[in-house]
Amino acid sequence: MAGHASPGGIIDQARLFFAEQFVKDTQALLDAATESAAKLVELTAERAVAQARRDMFQDIQRHAGAWPAQLGEDLRERVSAGDSLSSTATALVSSLAVRVDLSLVDDETVDRDIIMSRLSLALQDITTWEYTDLRARLAKISQRQDVDETDVFKAQNIARLLVKSWMAVGLSLKTWQALEQDMHKACGQRLLEAYHETNAWLVERGVLPEVDLRPFIRRAEGHSSGRPQLDIPADGGGGPTGMSTSVGPYGTQAGSPYATGTYGGAYSPQATGTFDPVQGQGYRGAPAIPPGQTAAAQRGSAAAGRLPNLDDETRMLTRPAPAHWGEPSPVGAHFSAMMERHLPGFKDTSSPRAPSQRLAQAMEQVQARVAHQVELPSSDTHSDPSPSALLRNIRERHADLKQAASSPAERATIELVALLFQAILTEDRLPASLRVWFARLQMPTLRVAIAEPDFFSSEEHPARRLIDRMGACVMGFEGDADVIGSPLETEIRRVVQVVEAFPDTGRRVFQTVLNEFEKFLEAYFRDHNDTTRFAVSLAEQVEQRETLAIQYTIELRKMLSDVPVQDGVRDFLFHIWADVLATSAVRHGAQSEEVRRVRGAATELLWTAGAKTTREERAEVIRRLPPLLATLRQGMTSAGLSTQRQDESLKSLNLALAAAFGARAVSISDEQLDALKRRLETIEELLPDEDFELDESWVLDEASHEQEGLEVVSDGGSLPGPQMLEMAERLQPGESFHLDYRGRQERVRLVWQGMSKQLTLFNGANGRCVLFQKARLAAFLQAGLLIPAQEESLTTAATRSAISKINADPARLLG
Template sequence: MDTIPLHIAKKNEFSNSSRLLLLQSLVPVATNLVSSQLEAFASRLTQALFKVSDQNVRPDEAANSFQTYQLLKRNHTSFYRIVASQINAALAKEVSVVNTRKKFKEAGEAQDISLVTFEEMENKVLTTNLAKALEVNNADHLVALNIRIGHVLRRTPISVSQNPFRPEVFISAFLQAWQEFDSNKESQHLVLRLLQPEIFLQLANVYQGLNEAFIERGVLVDIDEAKRESKKRGRFSRREDLESTDPYLENKLRNIFSPKPGHVRPELAHDMQEQGMSASPFGASGAEMVTIDRQFFDYLTSLQRQQQAASQSGQGIYLRQLSQQANSSELTHIDQNTIELLARIFDYVFNDPSIPSDIKALIGQLQIPTLKVALMDKDFFFKDSHPARVLIDTLAKSSVLLGSEATPEDPLYQMIEGVVERVQQEFDQQIDLFSDVVADLEAFLKEEEQQAEEAISEPVALALKQEKMRLAREFAENDVAIRVETGEVAGFLEDFLRNQWIRILTIAHNVKEEKPNALENALRTMDDLIWSLKPKNSSEERKELVSKLPAMLTLLNAWLNAIKWDEPDRVLFFSKLAERHAAIARAPLELSPRRQLEIAVNIAQRASEKRLNRHVLDQGDQAPDEWLQLVDELERGVWVDFTNSTDVTTRFKLAWVSPKRTRYIFTSRLGHDSFSISSDELITQFRHGDAVLISASSIVDRALVEALRDPPA
């Protein structure tokens, strides 16, 4: 039978061998960076050992520490050599398997520990804790390294557990080196207990050097943009989270795309044996080496050119009809499974309520081109970065921007229509075409986004002022609270501070950058006012009160005039203030010990009650709230459906979030009808169902998981 061998060479993509060679070239870079700091590392470890031996009260442990200290001090050259050798070997081994799609076990995975000694368990915990601490300390460098390695491997940014240069590898290599350096198990456990991030190898220098080495080798990635894209692609971390949804996802895919015994075409198997190749799509050349029937491929091309897919009303059924129309002898079970699996994916897309029906019809026209891609390149199912897969995802996400009121006159609708038409007309075997149209569509969306940002410049400026004022109010409330909580503030004065002086402090905090003296003046006036109402038990204190009162009252009135407090309550407040000052002046100078005790107990009781009340309020604020967490995690670009009081639902994009996340600005796609909402109001809307977040996760990812719940036979 006539077949077409397809060895897909994708533009700007590393081959398997070049990926491995590039990563292998980084092993000596890392080893040299480690070697350059081994002397300093040994010095830190030596000092730590000596400190333990000098301070330990247990003689046996002190002796062991001192012996280990002496061993390391006298044999530092051997120590350098062994550690460098073990790290080089460990990194080389990790790099050799990094491209085999190996699924790494998480550190917390359940293991049988029935035969594990306590010491071994403790060593495992210590190792894990050190690795996690190093990951946290080097998070920025590791994220950049993950992104660059993922770029080389043509995957989304890999996780730390898949990084061949992760901290765990350096720790394990060092422990292996120490076993070779000193076979005493007690010293091994001692050294592991001493290892802390400040003592261990300074991996920040290593990771910085590796990132620079990638750049020198031409691996140029916009790290900030890659981080943003990773967030935009959904709340999933994509492949890893999909595997947690269905941990056997990849195995299921491999099973349905593996040839059954006796189902490989004889002439194909013979040709492949002569070339030393495996008759499996996962052989020496991976999923890039496949063969399909020429007659069936030409039949698909003819359907594509006729654009018959666009006229089909039952889009999902149409793909299945292809396998029924073709001669069963022409299609292998892999071909049939490919068609069935892709049909299920399109079924899922067509059933998604967030995609307008007109856009579904346009996406439906991509069924034949996508099927041709999937038959040629099974990476479509395995790689979420596959160009054809990214196109479907991008079209689905773009349709969210249109909402249910999409019209053919909308520029975005016309852009989507043009993308689909270009793929229909131009696609044959060049998968790079999908990358090109995705780039065009993303550039169009970015231009629209820039226009929207210009349109909301005024609402953003207003929201910033509102947030600044809200934060100033919070600072003012705290200034008053810490003084009231002492229990020494009279009841009428506490009411005054909470209702009026907070307004003054809010203004002072709001203008402190331009007028720092205003805040200092307002705080000093408040403190003087509180001091003036405390008992004065000496003639000197009373003289000081009399001398301070005129200036204090002048400042007090000036501030109250600034906030225009002219109600009758102001007259009543100053009347009580004058009465209290007069009472303080007339009170006996010396109080009996019993009276002093009563006053002190009363103050302490009031202070305790106020602190307790504030603690209860703080605990209430900190109570777990799924809606608060949802709003706090919202990122710019997400879409939310808002339903108003007349049950009309409108879709808006989150266009801006204030620096302190107290205000959010939503807008239509082009920046029209924008509105600002506080975080508290937004939480309430989500809680009551008046706001609903539109899913941002990859529709193909979700469709694939659903399609494989019951895999094709």
């Protein structure tokens, strides 16, 4: 029982038990790394990429075998150092934390920091509720509010150990990055089980069998609805026992697979919850996070701060996403089954096929006839380049093509391609002026379909993707001169002519022109009118500003990691002033006078926050404080913070400054201030390089951007799963959707995506531009509030039509 041993003794035993549980099956981590690397090797890729993956796999086979043992040794050594919940400086800090020197940080250190932060965030996301219970039990024993930041129980410290041991056995950070997604899952599962077993161990010793939720629930100040607000600290703990939905870095992940609260011997699955943390206040003003985590982790953790209004969210949570959305189309499977019945072996692609000589000549004649009919001048009375005339022309020569075929497979392919293009050329939603160019793709498509029968069943075939992308950009916009303008029509014409010019290259030429067409679409829909150009420019500034804010926060944390600064001042610099720095750099340039003024205010604030022990120092503070506060207020205004938010931030900051004025704060030496000043003056040179990317943990602060001319989607939708997040990444410029937002239903088009597709901009017919962050975009897809205008792609719909006709008359395949 808990009463039979000292609190420190029980915690030390729990820490040792936790470490043993974590390392008892680390072989699973090695297996996950090996399997993930093997899967990458099997994927088709360019020669250089494929070779790099093979080298990585061999590297894992040579070195990774020592990783589990090294990890176990490091963890046991860490625990044997004898840290306790009350310690604030331990061996972990000296051995694992990034050392801050007055020098440029090398790329490997930056990469390591980012990898550790992402892993830490993933571990917290997976283990939120188990850690919450463990935190509550440890707090009960120690009578402390929280676990110490350097304690081995903390997910960020486990993350550091995992990466440190990985590098110690000779494995590279690039290898980890390549396997990152699978490693996050494997490490998270291992930590989840270790937390669970440790909770059960503590319960067996009488430590808090039932976790009380009430200490974690508080009322949100100033909130009109008076709804309760969940007090979740930035480390991911503090959630309610028994709630199933995990508060992830973007509020989307499913929760712990184990029920928590009362512990027995078995795990029990949890049900789906209704938590929507993306509606929180954003990262600014959130609780502080431990040194070593990135600002991305801070933003993600702080997003989990508010329970939703259940009345407002009920419709979102109960309205299912369209059944087909995000799921593979069954049409390909139906086609394969049908062809196997009617023509066994049709899909065999073990050896390349080419059209027989007679068929190739017949196809060239048909192609020449179609091209001639399209390109005749309109004044020619014999010319009728309408879709129906082209279709009639091809039908007239359909029998000739079949007669020229040398095998049943060729005749079947001719029939199938004819049925596909019959459906495409009679699709009323395609503008008639463009259908004639689709008609000219029939013979090139027939050639590639003969060589590769999987064209019919694989939606990823480049010939199908090209037709689908061309259709998606123009479908349903008949007569819309702003969309179907001469640049887009000219590009479609060029694409078709390139395919015609290289009839023997088949798949390769389709893939090449598809890549070129995608690049064209990115620029075309971004720049095709003044409204979208302006909106895209704003969205790019938002992205640049948010990226810089994260980078500034990372560097500020490094600068202040060894400097005695009040928590209120730290929070202000990390959560508020980093964003002010970013805003100033985007608007005025990184080396502008405005940025220098903002950097100088940070130095001035640090000086003011040091203990003032003499009358002269206090008089100097009184003299310098008013202009400093005015500069801080002006900076927050430029960053878009509301007056209320500014007042709250300055109120919290004043408490820290009052402690310094009363000599209750720790002194900052002149040498430390000079060093900080020098680093702040060159902070832009220390930021992560241009390869730095936003990850899915950051949270867009919509309140700061609405005034800039963008409508930022800040609420609505339902909790998306991994499938919907993946679908959000697969959306492409030019695709059209029906959007239901704030009581308005309208058709919108995707016109821009940011780096890593974390931001997506849509433009409506009325010129309104709407900006989504990926998590919110996935939430709208999940709830059916953003529905694709096309229920299925052009070629999928055509294949469905062909299946119906073949099943009705199978003889036409060989006739």
